[in-house]
Amino acid sequence: VSESRDAGRGRLQDALRDIADEELAVVLEEARARARVRAIDIMERALVDAIVERASDRRAPASGDWGETGWWVYGVITADEAVALPQGIAGVETSTRVETVAQGDLAALVSPVPLAEYDDERLREHLNDLAWVERTARAHEAALDAALGATTVVPSRLCTLYRDKDGVRDMLASDHEQLAGAVERLRGCSEWGVKVFASEARLAEAARSDDGEDDGGRSDAAQYLRRKRDERELGERVDQLATACARECHARIGKVAASARVNPPQRREAHGHDAEMVLNGVYLVADAQRMALRATVDELRAEYEPLGFELEPTGPWPPYNFVAAGESER
């Protein structure tokens, strides 16, 4: 009995082995096919990297007149958002493209620049050349604008430069806490500016309108003194009106903002309006609150423009005014 049982077990094992052999052939075939696909995938990525690297090598003129390359930093994003960036964002130097340098969970948006243009002396010349500043500032801003739709960017100042990509990585590591905190704080938000201008003539008109006393029957001296007093009072009233408007606008826009700040007003030659800037406010606004912001600005316009004020909103901006935590003025 035990002999036939052994024989039966032997046959079972033989049968299993046959099946295993057949399976092995199928499995091997399938593994081979999958390995092929993965190999193609890996090689494809390596090839893409190689092509991109070659392309970026070629950007710097090989002749040497470019000289040493430095890396211009536009801002910092989280590394996982790097894939969301549009391709081919133009850099500040002609025919360069923005790329990313990652370190841990952060990545910097960078593009190559000739270092020689940014030594102390050259940079000083550049910064005193308004045409250079304008061209460069617009290029920096345009690059950030392109990134802004797809990612949360912590924007850096103009002319933030590193000698090599390792320097960029060191920065990402040493400023990690500040930058990671800023990205989180700024996520889903944009900066908006609202400037309020006051036309003094129209304001004076508005302030005067509730002051209709008749001068008839008074002496010249009395009329003169009264006019002087009226002028002074009118000036004070115009100032009060402007201050009240600026406060009200800032407070009400601040209500729809995550963070709000007041910058010093721009001077008349700079802003070009024939009016005094009485508020230069900046607001960090959640993208979900954009319509509320618009509605608030419309309301304020309806209330204050008839009095001689003008509201000028700008945006969305990269959050230049909100890269540092705290200090919110509400």
Next chain:
Amino acid sequence: MSADLVSGQRDIALVDLVDRLLDKGVVLTGDITLSVANVDLVYVGLRALVSSVATAEREGVPLPRSAT
């Protein structure tokens, strides 16, 4: 850019750009131009042209400060 407050937006005034890009934005460790960027001299010429940082106090423009 959707739902912009200003139609035909991104016609950016230089003064707004300069106020932000030279004066605001994050300052990063190890930036090689930092030493130059904070030289007042560089900035003075530029500010005289486009910006106004010091004018607020001088002209006594009413500035709404924090209500708190």
